[in-house]
Amino acid sequence: MPVKVTVWHEFRHEKLSPAVAKIYPEGIHEAIASHLRRVQDLQVATATLDEPEHGLNEKRLEQTDVLIWWGHIAHDECDDRIVTAVHQRVLKGMGLIVLHSGHYSKIFKRLMGTTCELKWREDGDREILWVTRPGHPIVRDIDDHFILPSEETYGEYFDIPEPEETVLISNFSGGEVFRSGITYTRGSGKIFYFRPGHETYATYHDKNVLKVIENAVRWAAPTRGS
Amino acid sequence: MPVKVTVWHEFRHEKLSPAVAKIYPEGIHEAIASHLRRVQDLQVATATLDEPEHGLNEKRLEQTDVLIWWGHIAHDECDDRIVTAVHQRVLKGMGLIVLHSGHYSKIFKRLMGTTCELKWREDGDREILWVTRPGHPIVRDIDDHFILPSEETYGEYFDIPEPEETVLISNFSGGEVFRSGITYTRGSGKIFYFRPGHETYATYHDKNVLKVIENAVRWAAPTRGS
Amino acid sequence: MPVKVTVWHEFRHEKLSPAVAKIYPEGIHEAIASHLRRVQDLQVATATLDEPEHGLNEKRLEQTDVLIWWGHIAHDECDDRIVTAVHQRVLKGMGLIVLHSGHYSKIFKRLMGTTCELKWREDGDREILWVTRPGHPIVRDIDDHFILPSEETYGEYFDIPEPEETVLISNFSGGEVFRSGITYTRGSGKIFYFRPGHETYATYHDKNVLKVIENAVRWAAPTRGS
């Protein structure tokens, strides 16, 4: 049976900034979804903030095994009712993959119980992501590290609960470190936070980044029959 | 320097039920506080739901190193503003000890990010609490187990994040098990959940229960100078 | 591709005790293996202590994705060289499922770094195993608990590192509790310890016990391509 994945995107930067639109002409969600559609046994949908109920009505959530979440400038516009519905679905087993600035989304903060604050700078630093959990399904077919030539910099302290698994840690050329790939379980739901993906860089066209997301979708899918 | 501890209590059952009032004539908070007042280097205050701001105004919270929390039938009456203030203080380092039915309090659910639901029955079961982390400061001077002759029964599954440390696990005569002493860190704050203490039993007069609470106060106190 | 599982068994009790031989005429390993052989996409082998190299030569270990281990009265007869070979294979990704008295095997103690001691009594207690991690693949198709009418009793403190995941906790009718289903990762290898299975009880004919073992085999299998 295929894993049903919904890629949720705030989808605002692309409409506001020609530079972003040039990198992601159809939106970040489509960059991710178009990759996932080429993967065997995945069934891919998208949803965005400005759709009714943010594209996440009850039926859509029920039919989602794994939800991917990218948000940044409009976290506050997320309807608390929808956030609560997503929260409940995660606790009942839906996987959740939170990308980049989604660390500060309502849903991630609610699941973590902490501020989820971090340090950040935007200088186009070189980021190296090192695998700290080889053999983990999320880093299947990933080398011991991979490099992103330019990214927004995030730095510790990242105010999150101690992760269950730390799968990737980043080194930035400016001197920072960051726990970039971390997992949690909340209720029956598996959660993966994955750091990279500032809207002004072509990060979601990078094959390693897409591979990690693809692996994470399989990892986060709920156990059948449980 | 003394550890400043505030014992917060809903303090409703004692006013509603003569049976409860007989066990705790001055309230559960006083049963706990009167023990802690006899302990060296603790400075003990109490606060209750029906005081202004639930007895937890800004000044009181700032002067609290460790907050003990007992609530049951009036979780919903807790002002969200106060819950937010407590939440922020925990993340900044205030210790929090959540007792018994406090598992379902707003503050505990907010810190955990899960439903915090569990199974329960009230049959006066015998409860044995087994130490699963000998040498942990919370079970200092506690034998490998201790027995409560009659308690409310809680059962798994307890919907909480995987604990950082599981210090005590209960066996109930009716067949249940329960993770009865568990720890978390959220931000700089240390959190201890401790199961026993239904209002119709003399649990907070039990010397082992009081010793665990006393130990937990010391353990949860914030690091000076950090 | 099928998961290659090897069921390793000390296979001594069956030869020494007619009572045990009556329950497991072909040995505990065959009780487990015959169940796994009926499961789709598993390729099942067995190995026993008294075979050359305990049936675990280099080739066999290389062709094993998941190793199941039952030992009790002859832990000391395990050749350290073989234990080292198994240890290295686990660190490189082979899954390991340690059953019952295998808690005291050389391989488990070496992987844990602790004494792995526990309390035990043999009184035929009733054991209830409660699920503490619903949605986990190891308890797929298992109800919120299952009951074994008679088993050897194990009790806490179990001297192990804090588990990564606690999936099952047991209640014994004599008053004990025990962390009966726990997981670890060491290197790239996934480890599951599963408590039940004293040789004088028909535990490995129980459908829930067999289902948990079957689930654990799938869970512990190494990630392909990593």
Add this chain to the structure above:
Amino acid sequence: MPVKVTVWHEFRHEKLSPAVAKIYPEGIHEAIASHLRRVQDLQVATATLDEPEHGLNEKRLEQTDVLIWWGHIAHDECDDRIVTAVHQRVLKGMGLIVLHSGHYSKIFKRLMGTTCELKWREDGDREILWVTRPGHPIVRDIDDHFILPSEETYGEYFDIPEPEETVLISNFSGGEVFRSGITYTRGSGKIFYFRPGHETYATYHDKNVLKVIENAVRWAAPTRGS
């Protein structure tokens, strides 16, 4: 009551290399011990490899609350009998602080159950250690980061079990990251691994490094009366 700490040092490099002897004329153990002797309520002893029983006879171990361990080129010369005695003391509650190349000592590998391998280069990289657990007693009075101008570089993957707490993560100017301050519990013993301290750098004269070690000694001391 004072905490009794023993600083154990291999003490070979200082005898073999004039460059090392210039930085640590009385040995690395004395650089650490002389700092700890100035700290209130610590009682400090030292022990070295070439003393009888490596300076760690039964009486000395019994009188040690916390053992600090530095070794590098002579791990194999450590008598297995002494390693076993140290191991047993840790499980019974003695704290253990393992420094730098001690990651590859017999005692650390035995406690971890993994290879404890890592990547390394010696290029005098700049190392920044970032605090990932503010409020933790081990980083008391430490800023959000501190810098070592030149150190040996360690890189992930570091083959260790998932830490209970990750307190410090390093960024190296060459691009590596490393989990530099991590904690474990084994039996009743608390373990802290702390990365810095290559013998050719003045790292154990750095005030932040010494402060972390001092803090760790207090943190690792066993609970009285347990």
